[in-house]
Amino acid sequence: MAVIRLEFGRLNLHLLKRRSSLLLKITAFVFAVFLFCEFLIYYLVIFQCNWPEMKTPAHEKDQGTPEPMLKAMFLADTHLLGEVRGHWLDKLRREWQMERAFQTALWLLQPEVVFILGDIFDEGKWSSSQAWANDVQRFQRMFRHPQDVQLKVVAGNHDIGFHYEMDIDKIQRFEDVFTPERLFSWRGINFVMVNSVALEGDGCSICSEAEAELIEISNTLNCSRELVPPSSQCAARQSLPASAPVLLQHYPLYRRSDANCVGEDAASPKDKNIPFKEKYDVLSQEASRKLLWWLQPRLVLSGHTHSGCEVTHAGGVPEVSVPSFSWRNRNNPSFILGSISSSEYSLSKCYLPQEDTVLVTYCGASVLLLVLILAHFKLITLPFLSGRSLLGKHKAV
Numbered sequence: 001m002a003v004i005r006l007e008f009g010r011l012n013l014h015l016l017k018r019r020s021s022l023l024l025k026i027t028a029f030v031f032a033v034f035l036f037c038e039f040l041i042y043y044l045v046i047f048q049c050n051w052p053e054m055k056t057p058a059h060e061k062d063q064g065t066p067e068p069m070l071k072a073m074f075l076a077d078t079h080l081l082g083e084v085r086g087h088w089l090d091k092l093r094r095e096w097q098m099e100r101a102f103q104t105a106l107w108l109l110q111p112e113v114v115f116i117l118g119d120i121f122d123e124g125k126w127s128s129s130q131a132w133a134n135d136v137q138r139f140q141r142m143f144r145h146p147q148d149v150q151l152k153v154v155a156g157n158h159d160i161g162f163h164y165e166m167d168i169d170k171i172q173r174f175e176d177v178f179t180p181e182r183l184f185s186w187r188g189i190n191f192v193m194v195n196s197v198a199l200e201g202d203g204c205s206i207c208s209e210a211e212a213e214l215i216e217i218s219n220t221l222n223c224s225r226e227l228v229p230p231s232s233q234c235a236a237r238q239s240l241p242a243s244a245p246v247l248l249q250h251y252p253l254y255r256r257s258d259a260n261c262v263g264e265d266a267a268s269p270k271d272k273n274i275p276f277k278e279k280y281d282v283l284s285q286e287a288s289r290k291l292l293w294w295l296q297p298r299l300v301l302s303g304h305t306h307s308g309c310e311v312t313h314a315g316g317v318p319e320v321s322v323p324s325f326s327w328r329n330r331n332n333p334s335f336i337l338g339s340i341s342s343s344e345y346s347l348s349k350c351y352l353p354q355e356d357t358v359l360v361t362y363c364g365a366s367v368l369l370l371v372l373i374l375a376h377f378k379l380i381t382l383p384f385l386s387g388r389s390l391l392g393k394h395k396a397v
Contacts, residue, residue: 022376026369033365038096041353042104049109049350052339067341068187073111075102075335076250076303077324079158080139082123083131094328099142101325101333101352106145109337109350113186114149117303117322118156118196118250124174125161136177150186153178154193156250156304163200163207163279171195171206183217188241188342190224192217192295196251196302199287200279211290218294221245243342247297250304252321253313254278254288261309265323265332265349271307281305292317299345306330308349320347327355 051071078098081091105111121127121135145151155178160170184191198210223234225242257275258267266272278284281304283291291297292313300319306329309321324330334351374380 022373026373029365029369033362037358037361039100041358042100043108045353046101046104046108046350049105049337050348051109051337052346052348054339054341054344054346067343070187070189070338070340071110071112072338072340073105073109073114073335074117074248074301074322074338075114075325076117076322077119077156077306077326077329078116078139079119079122079324079326079328080135080142081328082121082127082135084123084126086122090328094326095138095142097327097352097355098325102143105335105350106149111149111337114143114145114151115191115193115248115301116143116151116153117248117301118154119158119303120153120156120178122158124159125157125165125170129173132173152181152184152191152193152248154248154250155195155197157197160195160197163197163202163204166197166206168206182213183220183240185240188243189340190221190240190243190245192221192245192247192297194247194249194291196249196283196287199251199283199291201284201287214291214294221295241342244298245295246340246345247291247295247300249300249302252282252302252304252309253291253300253311253319254282254285255311258305258307258309260311261307261321263308263310265308265330265334265351267305267307267309288313301336308334325352331355 054069080095081087120139121132124132124135127135143151155171155174160166160174182193184193192214194214195210198207200207219233220237220240223237224240225244255276258272261267261272276282279287282288292315296315297317300313300317301322302319303322303324305321306324307321308323311319311321313319320336322336323332323334325333325335327333332351332354334349337348337350339346371380
């Protein structure tokens with residue numbers, strides 16, 4: 001009887017060890033898949049991105065004094081979900097994706113300044129004061145950054161509302177969080193950040209104030225570039241580098257559609273030929289002409305469409321539409337890296353992990369795990385396992 005009990009105890013101990021070993025292997029496998037999909041994949045993908053190189057003019061090479069270069073990162077349309085339309089799972093999944101992507105990009109690429117081109121929030125146009133405060137807190141956690149990295153933001157229609165929804169209070173609470181700085185100059189480079197929602201052109205008080213501010217900026221830029229005769233007015237103005245500005249805004253300048261846009265992050269073929277509506281999808285033709293005339297930019301960057309596009313406007317001014325940064329709007333989000341000096345610039349695109357890749361990895365890992373568990377309990381037979389068993393028997397003989 002004692003021998004039977006001893007053998008039974010040994011059997012139970014053996015089964016317990018097998019179950020513990022199986023549980024440990026399952027836990028390790030699940031943890032490895034989770035670690036890859038939620039952390040490592042961002043490093044693997046963004047590590048492939050590099051700052052674009054600029055061609056330094058020959059006379060500067062000879063002098064050995066290249067112009068200072070600024071490393072600027074541009075992203076758009078994060079659309080942090082609010083309390084009305086934001087499902088908790090949707091928030092968790094997409095906001096984690098943006099947080100990991102942003103923090104990984106900061107660590108690997110180390111930009112000096114980051115520009116977000118509007119639609120930071122999804123429900124800023126109607127959110128209550130408490131909901132707004134909650135959204136801002138989440139944004140500040142997700143897009144935290146070192147003190148030596150500057151974060152600059154322009155307003156989008158989802159932040160302060162379309163023209164018919166926009167009011168002073170919504171603009172004020174946005175600017176209380178994101179300090180309004182229409183003209184930003186650093187390292188000899190001028191950036192003009194425009195509230196494009198206010199360029200309706202109907203004479204409303206907010207629109208009139210925005211236009212007056214842009215005219216003032218235009219005069220300051222003209223004085224810096226000596227495009228107007230010297231006068232006492234120029235002497236009293238802010239001293240700026242003599243450099244054509246980079247224009248940053250949410251709405252793109254007017255274009256008929258995305259029909260001529262190319263690239264893997266361009267609009268889908270069915271959407272490309274849909275005409276854009278002025279003052280809704282793009283700025284009006286009149287507002288676009290005014291901005292180009294007033295500011296005479298050398299480069300324009302915008303968001304809003306959620307898709308990538310490069311167009312050239314009158315006078316040879318290039319515009320780059322920056323795709324959405326969120327999986328909620330694109331399967332393949334991306335951002336722009338810019339190496340910029342006072343006289344030239346070079347841009348490159350950095351893609352983030354695709355949502356489909358992560359989902360397929362999870363699904364494939366789940367199927368593999370299920371098959372291995374069933375094989376462990378001998379509910380199914382795997383060909384390579386049976387082959388190995390036969391090989392063992394053959395060697396024994």
